[in-house]
Amino acid sequence: MKIAAISDIHGNIYALMKVLEDIDDQKIDLTICLGDLVGYGPHPNEVVALIKRREIPCIKGNYDASVVDGGFTFIRDTSINSFALPWACDEVRASNKYYLSQLPLFLNYDINGVKLKFTHGSPNSISEYLFEDKENTEEVMNNLEEDILVCAHTHIPSYKKFNNKMFINVGSVGKPKIGRPNATYCIINIDDNKKIDVKFRELEYEFKRIVKDTQMLHFPNQLISSYESGNE
Template identity: 60%
Template sequence: MKLAVISDIHSNLYALMKVLDDIDSEDVTSIICLGDLVGYGCHPNEVISLIKRRNILSLKGNYDASVIDNSYTYIRNTETNSFSLPWTFDELRASNKFFLSSLPTSMTLDFGNRKIKLVHGSPDKINEYLTEDYENLDAIMNNLSEDVLICAHTHMPYIKNFNNKLLINAGSVGKPKNGSPNATYAILEIYDNMPIKAKIKSVEYDYNKIIKDMQLNKFPSRLINSYESGIE
């Protein structure tokens, strides 16, 4: 089977639409979202509606949880978030707040004889940054009972092998931080008695569309510029 994993859409409808078009061309069996559907961008309701319409199984991200609380529960109190958090809370429909609140924070899926752990941040914390050089990666993977750990949250994609285990960071659909404006997501090919194949895909989209919408809504220039630079 083929599994597509997306994450950190952050209210960027245009990036999500383009990524879903790319996923459709890959003929995947299922799509899973690791959370942070909202925050930063200006289309939170539209993003959630599309996720619902496509019946995409989703987790709750740290930004989603903070928007539900309308507080800096799991996000930093920064100049950007001081605008983005209340704006998103006010913009989000009550039904979509309920949808976000109902999402799980992790899940484990069985594919034949393989077990895959899916989280937003880490198996321990919704907002833990599992960067590629994170000092606790070895300990986290040694303690993992599943065969594969798939995370996001850092907005920086990578694939790493740990002996017989696999760690995948799916990156970010809507707000990458790897120096490119392109959306990223992960694809896994899982078949019995064969090694799991994983790859990161980079997808171009017209980021000028969301920049224009953010300008019309008077979003901070630093936040707007990050969509073009791919840097926080």
């Protein structure tokens, strides 16, 4: 069974459309979204609408939660967020805020006898960063009951084995931090013999369109340039 795990779209409809086209080409059986549909980008309502229309199972990201409650409870209070959060709170429709508020924090699947947990940050916190070589990640993996943890939030794709457990961070569709203006997502293939294959997809998309849109809306230059550089 081939699973596509996407995350951190952040209101970037152009990147999401490109990724979903690629997912269709890859003959994926199940697509799962790990959250952060909104925040930063100029098209949060369009992103939510497309995820809903495709009936993609989705969990709540920390930016989704912050847009719902209207405060910095789950995100950092930075100069960019001081603009992006109020903008998103005003822009996201009430019906879409309700949709975001109802999203679960985790999704669990048993596929061919392999147990997977999908979360945004970590099983401990929606806003905890899990980097593959950090001590907190090792602690999380040691306590993991499932076979595979699939997370996001860092915007950096990574993969590592912890004894008999597997750690996967799927990267970011709409707000990459890989030093390139490309969308990333992950394909997890689990066959009938429980063999697991993990592949990351990195896709070019028309990022100049979102740059133009954000310029027209007078977004901060630091935020606009991040779409061009692929850096925070």
